[in-house]
Amino acid sequence: MTQTNRQILLVEKPTGKLLPQNFKMAEAAIPEPKDGEVLVRVRYISLDAANRAWMHGATYRAAVEANTVMAGGGVAEVVSSNAPGFAPGDLVFGDTGWQEYAAVKAKTLVKVPHMEPMTHLLSVYGIAGLTAYFGLLEVGKPKSGDTVVVSAAAGSVGSIVGQIAKIKGCRVVGIAGGKDKCNWLVSELGFDAAVDYKSEPVFKALKAAAPNGIDVYFDNVGGDILEACLPQMNNGGRIACCGAVSQYDGAPSATGPRGVPGLIVVKRLIMQGFIVMDYYDQRQKAMADLQSWVKAGKLKVQEDIINGLENTPQALIGLLAGENRGKRMVKV
Amino acid sequence: MTQTNRQILLVEKPTGKLLPQNFKMAEAAIPEPKDGEVLVRVRYISLDAANRAWMHGATYRAAVEANTVMAGGGVAEVVSSNAPGFAPGDLVFGDTGWQEYAAVKAKTLVKVPHMEPMTHLLSVYGIAGLTAYFGLLEVGKPKSGDTVVVSAAAGSVGSIVGQIAKIKGCRVVGIAGGKDKCNWLVSELGFDAAVDYKSEPVFKALKAAAPNGIDVYFDNVGGDILEACLPQMNNGGRIACCGAVSQYDGAPSATGPRGVPGLIVVKRLIMQGFIVMDYYDQRQKAMADLQSWVKAGKLKVQEDIINGLENTPQALIGLLAGENRGKRMVKV
Numbered sequence: 001m002t003q004t005n006r007q008i009l010l011v012e013k014p015t016g017k018l019l020p021q022n023f024k025m026a027e028a029a030i031p032e033p034k035d036g037e038v039l040v041r042v043r044y045i046s047l048d049a050a051n052r053a054w055m056h057g058a059t060y061r062a063a064v065e066a067n068t069v070m071a072g073g074g075v076a077e078v079v080s081s082n083a084p085g086f087a088p089g090d091l092v093f094g095d096t097g098w099q100e101y102a103a104v105k106a107k108t109l110v111k112v113p114h115m116e117p118m119t120h121l122l123s124v125y126g127i128a129g130l131t132a133y134f135g136l137l138e139v140g141k142p143k144s145g146d147t148v149v150v151s152a153a154a155g156s157v158g159s160i161v162g163q164i165a166k167i168k169g170c171r172v173v174g175i176a177g178g179k180d181k182c183n184w185l186v187s188e189l190g191f192d193a194a195v196d197y198k199s200e201p202v203f204k205a206l207k208a209a210a211p212n213g214i215d216v217y218f219d220n221v222g223g224d225i226l227e228a229c230l231p232q233m234n235n236g237g238r239i240a241c242c243g244a245v246s247q248y249d250g251a252p253s254a255t256g257p258r259g260v261p262g263l264i265v266v267k268r269l270i271m272q273g274f275i276v277m278d279y280y281d282q283r284q285k286a287m288a289d290l291q292s293w294v295k296a297g298k299l300k301v302q303e304d305i306i307n308g309l310e311n312t313p314q315a316l317i318g319l320l321a322g323e324n325r326g327k328r329m330v331k332v
Numbered sequence: 333m334t335q336t337n338r339q340i341l342l343v344e345k346p347t348g349k350l351l352p353q354n355f356k357m358a359e360a361a362i363p364e365p366k367d368g369e370v371l372v373r374v375r376y377i378s379l380d381a382a383n384r385a386w387m388h389g390a391t392y393r394a395a396v397e398a399n400t401v402m403a404g405g406g407v408a409e410v411v412s413s414n415a416p417g418f419a420p421g422d423l424v425f426g427d428t429g430w431q432e433y434a435a436v437k438a439k440t441l442v443k444v445p446h447m448e449p450m451t452h453l454l455s456v457y458g459i460a461g462l463t464a465y466f467g468l469l470e471v472g473k474p475k476s477g478d479t480v481v482v483s484a485a486a487g488s489v490g491s492i493v494g495q496i497a498k499i500k501g502c503r504v505v506g507i508a509g510g511k512d513k514c515n516w517l518v519s520e521l522g523f524d525a526a527v528d529y530k531s532e533p534v535f536k537a538l539k540a541a542a543p544n545g546i547d548v549y550f551d552n553v554g555g556d557i558l559e560a561c562l563p564q565m566n567n568g569g570r571i572a573c574c575g576a577v578s579q580y581d582g583a584p585s586a587t588g589p590r591g592v593p594g595l596i597v598v599k600r601l602i603m604q605g606f607i608v609m610d611y612y613d614q615r616q617k618a619m620a621d622l623q624s625w626v627k628a629g630k631l632k633v634q635e636d637i638i639n640g641l642e643n644t645p646q647a648l649i650g651l652l653a654g655e656n657r658g659k660r661m662v663k664v
Contacts, residue, residue, distance in 0.1 A: 053594075058598065059598045219593060222592075222594065226592075226593060227588075239593075241596045243597060244594045247594055252590075252594070254590055255587035255589075255590055256588035256589045256592035256593075257587075257588045257592060257593075258586055258588050259588060260554075260558075260588035260603075261551060261554045261571075261573040261576050261588075261589075261603070261605065262385075262554065262579055262584070264573045264603060264605035265573045265575060265576060265605040266390065266391045266392050266607075267605060268606055268607055268610060269604070269605050270605075271592075271593070271603040272596070272600075272601070272603070273593065273597040273598065273599060273600045273601050273602075274600055275600055
């Protein structure tokens, strides 16, 4: 066990696109857990578009500050505990930050079971899988036969949303960047169609892929793609607002999508934001469903694992550029 | 009884602001009701911001066309009937258009009771009152103690929304144009506060008037005022999208409100459009509630009645400019 704790600091908040120089490596002493804290060794760091949004502030958590360890969720192992209920060897999920060791308040940690592969705790059985599950089923509320469209469809959440929608008997159209991803969605994950926003005009391609209109749009991106979906929503359609990644990596947009609120009125749409934590009381049922689908081979788990703490900044920058397929994480 | 039917035609669809020259008076023969039709004499024509939206098309009804009688709802008396269930002397509500007589398909007409004053059939017991009732209670779903904000608050729908919200124990803030309207909302209708969007910066004035944030925003206007409300919504807040009058009288806006979908996600908002017809199965309960509140003096009915069919175009132009207080209609 090394005696130092390697960390990655956010040295300045980006104003435009996130850059490697916004971060730096640092070393610190391994912290002592205070009363009510647990010392953990971080095994995998979760990379999420939301990490970038936290830098703007005004999200569901406090803004990340310059010159501190970059915030981020991770799966970690308890090294020593100064809090009841946690013992060395326990596995936990929490906001460990981008570092090797962290002293974390026990009440912010969630105990998770040991499993093989451990990475599934961050993908299908982690926030990504639960976000897809609750966002689609509790917010989007698709019925069998509905047309479901999902953006960032090859990402950690989108790839699971589309597969759950297929399990529920829907026609599923994914929107993703690049032919490879689009082919993968259709041939590997069973989507009915995919729209490549990098090479096709989205509005027109969607019209062809969803000729009966859209009943449920699971929105991970906001911006132009939300604007392209709005006029194609069917009356009474539902838009599950999960994220707005098109808006995160730069200055906040000065405008919103055309058609709000006009189309929301005339089409009687429901547009609803959600945060996965709001549904944690139904977590057990969600886990049971996800596990049964994975076991039955109906839900394929795609992970994108990058080695080495030092590569975390580049891993996030790449994720914001749409490099990843499935759940991206860093093995520390 | 005159032998001619005076009518107002829409001679061209406006591209910018609606103007008197977009209309002209005409005369036609009184029509004969065909099989399944009813000949009615129009008594009162309802003026609504939606009339202007119909000229754009892409609403919940067919676009109004140039060189036809301008569409519009009205209360009318049956003159002769060629359809079962309707007899001379019956009172009906339907899309009679801007004219003295109309032959209307019976299945599009709703029979309404004779009452004094008859104008209440277009205000509190008409679409305005029902829109306020269902939009607030079924879409906005306010709880006692909630802060409810309503825009176009001195209008036909807004003035009723605010009063129902008070009846339900909410803190009510109205947004309206002009000091007179704002004073009237507070002193006559019992609103807790009012924001004059013509003389105050809306974001700041709202912050002062709704210091605990907004739980329910009943949106009649869209645009900048929706944008000002979004960041002040409380987590889990609900936006009832009733109309977007700020967007109707001119070319459709090329952008939407900033904060969509970002703030919808992080605040877990529900933004929901509705059309009053979707709730007609619950109409009896709504009518009973509205009548009991009017009788008890808890719900004041404000009407703005203009005389003469020939003044209908100017009445609509004035309504779009925010001239009216309460329900505007034309006595034919």
